[in-house]
Amino acid sequence: MARTTEREAKRARRGRALRWERRPDDRPGELLDAAMTVFAEKGYRNTRLEEIAEAAGVTKGTIYHYFSTKEELLLRAIEQHHERVFGRLAEELREVAGPASERIRLFIRRGFGGTERAGRGVLALLVLGIAHEVPDAYRQWIASGPVEGWKLLARLVDEGRRAGEFRADVDAEVAARVLISGLLLQSIWQQHASGVRGLAIPEKRLLDEATELFLAGLRGTPSG
Amino acid sequence: MARTTEREAKRARRGRALRWERRPDDRPGELLDAAMTVFAEKGYRNTRLEEIAEAAGVTKGTIYHYFSTKEELLLRAIEQHHERVFGRLAEELREVAGPASERIRLFIRRGFGGTERAGRGVLALLVLGIAHEVPDAYRQWIASGPVEGWKLLARLVDEGRRAGEFRADVDAEVAARVLISGLLLQSIWQQHASGVRGLAIPEKRLLDEATELFLAGLRGTPSG
Amino acid sequence: MARTTEREAKRARRGRALRWERRPDDRPGELLDAAMTVFAEKGYRNTRLEEIAEAAGVTKGTIYHYFSTKEELLLRAIEQHHERVFGRLAEELREVAGPASERIRLFIRRGFGGTERAGRGVLALLVLGIAHEVPDAYRQWIASGPVEGWKLLARLVDEGRRAGEFRADVDAEVAARVLISGLLLQSIWQQHASGVRGLAIPEKRLLDEATELFLAGLRGTPSG
Amino acid sequence: MARTTEREAKRARRGRALRWERRPDDRPGELLDAAMTVFAEKGYRNTRLEEIAEAAGVTKGTIYHYFSTKEELLLRAIEQHHERVFGRLAEELREVAGPASERIRLFIRRGFGGTERAGRGVLALLVLGIAHEVPDAYRQWIASGPVEGWKLLARLVDEGRRAGEFRADVDAEVAARVLISGLLLQSIWQQHASGVRGLAIPEKRLLDEATELFLAGLRGTPSG
DNA sequence: CATGAATGAGGATTCATTCAT
DNA sequence: GATGAATGAATCCTCATTCAT
Numbered sequence: 001m002a003r004t005t006e007r008e009a010k011r012a013r014r015g016r017a018l019r020w021e022r023r024p025d026d027r028p029g030e031l032l033d034a035a036m037t038v039f040a041e042k043g044y045r046n047t048r049l050e051e052i053a054e055a056a057g058v059t060k061g062t063i064y065h066y067f068s069t070k071e072e073l074l075l076r077a078i079e080q081h082h083e084r085v086f087g088r089l090a091e092e093l094r095e096v097a098g099p100a101s102e103r104i105r106l107f108i109r110r111g112f113g114g115t116e117r118a119g120r121g122v123l124a125l126l127v128l129g130i131a132h133e134v135p136d137a138y139r140q141w142i143a144s145g146p147v148e149g150w151k152l153l154a155r156l157v158d159e160g161r162r163a164g165e166f167r168a169d170v171d172a173e174v175a176a177r178v179l180i181s182g183l184l185l186q187s188i189w190q191q192h193a194s195g196v197r198g199l200a201i202p203e204k205r206l207l208d209e210a211t212e213l214f215l216a217g218l219r220g221t222p223s224g
Numbered sequence: 225m226a227r228t229t230e231r232e233a234k235r236a237r238r239g240r241a242l243r244w245e246r247r248p249d250d251r252p253g254e255l256l257d258a259a260m261t262v263f264a265e266k267g268y269r270n271t272r273l274e275e276i277a278e279a280a281g282v283t284k285g286t287i288y289h290y291f292s293t294k295e296e297l298l299l300r301a302i303e304q305h306h307e308r309v310f311g312r313l314a315e316e317l318r319e320v321a322g323p324a325s326e327r328i329r330l331f332i333r334r335g336f337g338g339t340e341r342a343g344r345g346v347l348a349l350l351v352l353g354i355a356h357e358v359p360d361a362y363r364q365w366i367a368s369g370p371v372e373g374w375k376l377l378a379r380l381v382d383e384g385r386r387a388g389e390f391r392a393d394v395d396a397e398v399a400a401r402v403l404i405s406g407l408l409l410q411s412i413w414q415q416h417a418s419g420v421r422g423l424a425i426p427e428k429r430l431l432d433e434a435t436e437l438f439l440a441g442l443r444g445t446p447s448g
Numbered sequence: 449m450a451r452t453t454e455r456e457a458k459r460a461r462r463g464r465a466l467r468w469e470r471r472p473d474d475r476p477g478e479l480l481d482a483a484m485t486v487f488a489e490k491g492y493r494n495t496r497l498e499e500i501a502e503a504a505g506v507t508k509g510t511i512y513h514y515f516s517t518k519e520e521l522l523l524r525a526i527e528q529h530h531e532r533v534f535g536r537l538a539e540e541l542r543e544v545a546g547p548a549s550e551r552i553r554l555f556i557r558r559g560f561g562g563t564e565r566a567g568r569g570v571l572a573l574l575v576l577g578i579a580h581e582v583p584d585a586y587r588q589w590i591a592s593g594p595v596e597g598w599k600l601l602a603r604l605v606d607e608g609r610r611a612g613e614f615r616a617d618v619d620a621e622v623a624a625r626v627l628i629s630g631l632l633l634q635s636i637w638q639q640h641a642s643g644v645r646g647l648a649i650p651e652k653r654l655l656d657e658a659t660e661l662f663l664a665g666l667r668g669t670p671s672g
Numbered sequence: 673m674a675r676t677t678e679r680e681a682k683r684a685r686r687g688r689a690l691r692w693e694r695r696p697d698d699r700p701g702e703l704l705d706a707a708m709t710v711f712a713e714k715g716y717r718n719t720r721l722e723e724i725a726e727a728a729g730v731t732k733g734t735i736y737h738y739f740s741t742k743e744e745l746l747l748r749a750i751e752q753h754h755e756r757v758f759g760r761l762a763e764e765l766r767e768v769a770g771p772a773s774e775r776i777r778l779f780i781r782r783g784f785g786g787t788e789r790a791g792r793g794v795l796a797l798l799v800l801g802i803a804h805e806v807p808d809a810y811r812q813w814i815a816s817g818p819v820e821g822w823k824l825l826a827r828l829v830d831e832g833r834r835a836g837e838f839r840a841d842v843d844a845e846v847a848a849r850v851l852i853s854g855l856l857l858q859s860i861w862q863q864h865a866s867g868v869r870g871l872a873i874p875e876k877r878l879l880d881e882a883t884e885l886f887l888a889g890l891r892g893t894p895s896g
Numbered sequence: 897c898a899t900g901a902a903t904g905a906g907g908a909t910t911c912a913t914t915c916a917t
Numbered sequence: 918g919a920t921g922a923a924t925g926a927a928t929c930c931t932c933a934t935t936c937a938t
Binding site: 059062065 | 921922923924925
């Protein structure tokens with residue numbers, strides 16, 4: 001009833017009609033994928049919501065249709081990623097018979113080997129990119145990722161120890177912690193800091209040699 | 225709620241700031257100290273220049289007398305820190321005689337043991353906090369810090385190998401990489417993510433057991 | 449924190465919404481009721497169309513089937529409310545015989561007494577909430593509400609004056625204006641600013657004493 | 673040291689040097705004046721910080737140099753306004769001898785008369801414009817403005833009652849409340865809703881007649 | 897040299913409105 | 918008629934950087 005508002009006037013002037021496609025299928029999931037991709041590439045803080053929207057083929061506003069804040073978007077993206085990665089691992093390990101060392105080798109290969117480019121970007125984001133920005137998410141991820149990882153590995157070591165495969169006085173947990181943390185950081189740096197002199201190393205060599213050293217340490221006689 | 229303006233509030237806050245002892249001849253150095261302290265505590269991005277100025281007992285503008293940008297301030301702070309830490313390590317190692325394992329133990333203890341709270345904050349900043357923010361500084365630090373570190377350690381391993389202390393087929397570099405990366409990340413998490421369930425572990429146990437496992441791996445018989 | 453998306457959260461919220469009894473033949477009316485309720489509670493600007501839709505048990509889009517803009521929705525809601533309130537008042541007054549003072553007392557009681565919580569919310573909206581937001585609606589409401597109100601009251605005063613009940617030199621309109629405006633603002637503050645120290649006063653005392661003071665002023669001898 | 677950042681590049685491209693005047697004298701006060709002016713004209717919510725900045729001849733950022741949020745800006749502006757208005761009133765009243773009615777007339781004239789255009793805009797802001805937007809400020813203002821006002825007036829009435837000037841059974845507080853609230857709302861509407869048919873009334877008539885009616889009511893014989 | 901007032905680009909978030917289904 | 922996904926203008930606030938004093 002009132003006179004035309006400023007906004008209406010502008011819109012009229014622009015004259016462009018709004019166009020969009022309706023794609024209700026799995027927008028949230030797609031948004032999470034897009035978010036993880038962009039976050040992983042540029043870091044949490046350096047990513048504008050608009051970039052994620054663009055990557056997903058929508059506009060800013062759409063994100064807020066599904067997620068209430070940038071932080072929630074990150075949290076959900078981490079969750080989704082976590083499920084995808086860890087969903088299979090535990091099962092696979094159960095299916096492997098044979099000595100503990102065999103299962104340990106599988107664990108390492110599955111956990112760090114062959115991770116495609118995108119996967120490592122995600123790791124870099126998780127390890128390096130959110131600690132100071134979203135501390136809560138960071139702590140939560142450590143608890144559910146690395147900590148669970150080395151607990152699982154420590155259990156495998158314990159099995160080997162009970163089976164007489166490894167020496168009795170080994171500190172399974174410390175061993176597991178260091179191997180996992182070490183490979184994690186190395187893996188991340190391989191991609192994320194590529195170009196640094198003296199950093200590159202073939203993935204196979206890194207994983208195999210580290211694993212065998214680890215196993216040898218578990219078996220071998222302690223220092224005299 | 226009081227009648228103070230924001231400006232007055234700021235002024236009041238400054239009154240309480242911890243001030244560096246004035247060494248009137250080394251302003252830049254003081255600024256770098258203050259910068260490193262605050263950066264380490266809050267991360268690069270989350271630190272305002274004003275906070276650094278406050279911590280150094282000067283005002284924002286003063287920083288720009290000595291450093292042209294926030295990024296340069298970080299770069300110089302990293303450099304200064306690096307010199308202080310690495311300056312002594314190489315010498316000390318040269319003075320230690322005895323088997324390689326002894327020098328390795330010293331190296332680990334010196335590199336990761338007893339690092340005071342502030343020192344770990346710096347590590348956390350360097351490993352976690354700048355990767356996405358200041359990629360160039362990040363790469364530079366990796367090259368001069370961790371990479372140099374594991375090269376040094378690998379050299380110690382090689383010495384031991386030549387002396388017959390370790391087995392001949394050991395991959396010294398991979399071993400050194402994983403040990404250093406692993407302890408690095410563990411050390412950082414101990415402080416930076418304290419409070420995460422299942423994460424805390426006594427420093428002595430972590431360092432000693434990891435070192436002994438490492439040494440045992442270097443000595444022990446390879447897998448059959 | 450749970451795994452629900454924002455969208456699911458919204459949906460859940462809707463479940464709990466109070467719904468208007470469906471009178472399938474009067475959607476617009478229902479929407480206006482809902483709109484007035486929510487507007488009155490939170491103010492025009494702070495009410496999202498979605499909240500109104502929720503309160504009415506429909507979705508946002510539906511509102512646009514019946515009203516072209518948020519502003520029109522408000523305008524129509526005011527209209528509907530106005531008709532309901534004023535429709536009866538004039539008739540009732542005509543039925544009261546006796547001295548003018550008696551009719552005045554009725555008018556005040558009817559206009560300000562016993563207004564239930566919802567009613568005062570509406571008044572607050574109209575007096576306080578739309579002046580800067582929807583100036584046209586605001587002016588229109590003043591013209592049809594308060595102005596009509598004090599004209600009616602002034603007419604009652606004139607009747608009393610002609611009947612010799614009040615003194616001849618009284619300014620009926622000013623008197624009516626101040627009484628109505630004063631009671632209006634007091635009534636609104638009673639509810640809308642409850643909790644302010646020294647503000648609360650029993651409604652009966654407010655209305656009765658104000659009315660009697662007013663009548664005494666109309667009767668009494670002017671200042672010497 | 674790093675390559676030129678995006679931002680620097682842009683700035684260089686723009687090529688415009690930054691220019692500003694240093695005017696530390698009473699910027700906060702000027703900003704509060706500008707804020708009150710614009711707030712009063714357009715309402716709190718409809719005012720962009722940028723408009724205030726423009727009105728004060730500075731840029732957005734400057735406001736945040738002195739005030740932490742838009743709300744704080746409003747709060748301080750109200751405070752400043754309040755001090756200016758109420759600072760003198762109490763004193764002036766003390767200096768007036770004579771009957772209570774004389775002091776009451778002065779009080780009303782001083783409180784509502786001659787308020788220049790700007791002053792009324794402020795009143796409109798305070799009464800109408802912030803209730804739903806900044807409820808805390810609203811309550812605080814009511815407590816320190818109107819409530820104090822009618823308490824003061826009620827005290828004057830009491831003095832007159834004790835002096836035998838007014839009848840003994842008068843409800844001083846209700847009388848004071850209604851007169852003040854009524855004149856307040858009328859004054860606001862006179863300016864803020866100017867143009868409404870039947871609303872305009874000469875200020876002098878409004879104040880004088882209302883005051884005399886009020887005094888007559890205080891004196892006159894209660895209804896039989 | 898030091899100060900701190902002023903600048904302004906940048907980005908998260910809100911919500912009325914549109915329109916494909 | 919309903920729905921609710923999608924849009925995008927609007928605006929608060931932050932903070933690195935500049936520069937008059």
